[in-house]
Every structure is written in structure tokens, then in C-alpha cells.
Amino acid sequence: MRHLTTFRVIDVVARTGSIRRAAESLALTPSAVQRRVSGFETEIGQQIFERLATGVRLNAAGELVVHHIREEFAGTERLRSRLSDLEGVRRGHVSIACSQALAPHFLPDEIAAYRADFPQVTFDVRVLDHLAAIDAVEDYSVDLALVYGVEDMPAIDIIAAVRQDIAMVVARDHPLAGAGEARLRHLLDYPLALPLxxxxxxxxxxxxxxxxxxxxxxxxxxxxxxxxxxxxxxxxAVTIQIPVGAPDRGGDAPVVSVPIAERDLAPGMLTLRQLKGRTLSVAAARFADQIRATLQQRFAA
Structure with a gap:
């Protein structure tokens, strides 16, 4: 699989937009990176990068090449994972993008539980907004995206979806902290500190x-x-968050969450997604199954 080394170089050049930055990332010299790229272009008989004063940029042929390269990486990871399973060694790698709400508690808990059973599986977690997370799925940067608030997209499959009612979050000694449910009008009495x-x-x-x-x-x-x-x-002040990232009311955190009445504020959906038609590696598919089961157990009702 020596060609994968060249593919890796081309992929990093495409992501960084610079021979020099790619060389720094790969711990190679710029001339070594340039030789790899030029050799590949000679082999296929096409230039794949436009050379600019500020760096390089993929041309139309390059876009096709990089899409093929990322499909090849995904296929190689699936092969490695399946070979490891044949040997009885649960190895593999899982890359996932997630919304901020999943980063403090939910996803660390899920990864810790997974690695307790499969300690040789490695993870790459990227905290992104929902649109950037979907872009990362589409360009093979990640296997999975666990995000809040993404409309249906033809190229993306939904593996799991659960409803998430928005809650307000306040200090534990706030006048609204003990309310069983908040109305939107209650928020008007206090300063608002809101996400973008x-x-x-x-x-x-x-x-x-x-x-x-x-x-x-x-x-x-x-x-x-x-x-x-x-x-x-x-x-x-009052802020808002979805339940998966909101503080537990019975815990000892300095803030607590209070549900906002559904008649005032419609819920959104938290979804686990993958690229349509992509076969996940054994490790990624197994982790997706675990996430789906946890979401359904905690939030499906």
C-alpha cells in the first residue's frame, strides 16, 4: 500500500492549501512533498493543483482525485478493522464530529465505556458546528456526526434521531432554579446570555x-x-442548552437546567449521521450502534 503514502501527502496539501504547511504537518521537507505531488501528476497525466502566489488550490481534476483518495482511506480503514476482527483483536479507529453540547459529558462517557471493552480502538473527536460537522462527513474527514439541528440532506443518512427540548440554564441560587417548568415570558425578567x-x-x-x-x-x-x-x-443571567449538555438538576454543579414549556418553544432533533452509501469500519459501526442504543434509552421516551 505504498501509494497510500503519496495519497496522504496529497490529502494534507489539499487540506492546508500549502506545500510548506503540508511539509511541516508531515515532518517532511517541502521539496519531498513537491516531488510526491509532481510524481503523481506525471503518473496520471494531469495537474491537480493550481499554483498560486499564496499556496496551492485544487483544480477540477484535483477535486476528483482527493474524493477518490478519501474513499480509499475509508476503505483501507474498513479492511484493517475487519482483518483485526478476524484475528480476534478488536482494533480500529473511529472519527466523529459533534456539537458542543455533546463534548463535556455525553461523548466522553460513551468513548470511555467503549474503550473499556475495546481498549485498542483509537478515537478522533472534533467539536464543530452542525454544518461544519456535516461537511466533515461528506469529505471523509470523519466517520460519524452527532449533531443538533440539521435538516435532511440527500447525501447523509440518519442512523439515530432523538428529540431534544430546549432548557434554560441558571445559577443554582437563581429565582427560577426551583421552577418545574419555565415560560418564555419568565426569561424577559433577566439578562440573556445566549449562543450565537x-x-x-x-x-x-x-x-x-x-x-x-x-x-x-x-x-x-x-x-x-x-x-x-x-x-x-x-x-x-439566563442561557439555554439542550438536555444532553445541560447540567443535572440533582447534581452539585453551580448551574441547573429548567425545562422550557413545549407550548412556548418547539423541540429540535439530535441526530447521529453518516455518509449515505458508505460502509463504516467495524469499530465505527460498533460505536454507532452503542451511541444509538444510549440515545434511545435516555431520550427516546
Whole structure:
């Protein structure tokens, strides 16, 4: 599989857009990277990169080549995983993109549980917004995406889907902390610290606010849910999050979550997705089965 070395070089050049940066990433000299690329172009009789003053960029032929290369990588990983299973050695690699809400607790717990049974399986976890996560699935950067708020896409299969009602998150001593359920009008009495409008939960909140004629500008916005929770823990502000990432009400965290009434704020969906038609490696397929079972057990009802 010597050709995979050249494929790896071309893939890194495509991702970085630079011979020099690719060389640094691969611990090679720029001339060695250039020889690999030029040799491949000579072999197939096509240039695959446009040479620019600022670096390189894939041309149309290059886009086809890189798509083939990433399919080849995925197929090789499946082969390795299946060969390992034949030997009775549960090896493999799983790459997954996830929304921020999954990063603090849910996904670490799932990976720890999986590796307790299969300690020789390695993982690559990327925290991305939902659209970037889907892009990573489509270009073979990851096997799976576990994301909140993505519409149906023809090229993507949904492995599992569970409903997620949005909750407000407040400091443990906040006046709303003991409420069994919050109404949107309750949020108007306090400063709002909200995720950016690119997040699905924020979009759902804004649409619901507009339907009710509420117009409230947030005091603070951030692309980090961990920052938002840390901020509301220190103030009387209110933020929002989906249950999979929200703090446990019975725990000892400095913040607690309170459900927002469904009649005020419609729920969204948390989905586990893969590229349509792609056969996952044994390790990735087994992990997807575990995630699906956990989601259904915890949230399907």
C-alpha cells in the first residue's frame, strides 16, 4: 500500500492549501512533498493543483482525485478493522464530529465505556458546528456526526434521531432554579446570555420569541456553551442548552437546567449521521450502534 503514502501527502496539501504547511504537518521537507505531488501528476497525466502566489488550490481534476483518495482511506480503514476482527483483536479507529453540547459529558462517557471493552480502538473527536460537522462527513474527514439541528440532506443518512427540548440554564441560587417548568415570558425578567444565531437552539428561541412578539436583545453572546454556563453561574443571567449538555438538576454543579414549556418553544432533533452509501469500519459501526442504543434509552421516551 505504498501509494497510500503519496495519497496522504496529497490529502494534507489539499487540506492546508500549502506545500510548506503540508511539509511541516508531515515532518517532511517541502521539496519531498513537491516531488510526491509532481510524481503523481506525471503518473496520471494531469495537474491537480493550481499554483498560486499564496499556496496551492485544487483544480477540477484535483477535486476528483482527493474524493477518490478519501474513499480509499475509508476503505483501507474498513479492511484493517475487519482483518483485526478476524484475528480476534478488536482494533480500529473511529472519527466523529459533534456539537458542543455533546463534548463535556455525553461523548466522553460513551468513548470511555467503549474503550473499556475495546481498549485498542483509537478515537478522533472534533467539536464543530452542525454544518461544519456535516461537511466533515461528506469529505471523509470523519466517520460519524452527532449533531443538533440539521435538516435532511440527500447525501447523509440518519442512523439515530432523538428529540431534544430546549432548557434554560441558571445559577443554582437563581429565582427560577426551583421552577418545574419555565415560560418564555419568565426569561424577559433577566439578562440573556445566549449562543450565537448560528446555533440551532438560538434559532429556535428567536423564532419562538418573534411569534410571541417578544423583542429582547441578549446582554451577552458567545460561541461557547461552557463560557455561557460559567457566566450565568456568576450572575442572574439566563442561557439555554439542550438536555444532553445541560447540567443535572440533582447534581452539585453551580448551574441547573429548567425545562422550557413545549407550548412556548418547539423541540429540535439530535441526530447521529453518516455518509449515505458508505460502509463504516467495524469499530465505527460498533460505536454507532452503542451511541444509538444510549440515545434511545435516555431520550427516546
Amino acid at each position: 444565531r448560528s446555533f440551532e437552539g438560538r434559532r429556535l428561541l428567536d423564532r419562538s420569541m418573534a411569534r410571541k412578539g417578544f423583542a429582547v436583545a441578549p446582554q451577552l453572546e458567545s460561541n461557547s456553551f461552557e463560557f455561557l454556563k460559567a457566566y450565568v453561574a456568576r450572575t442572574d
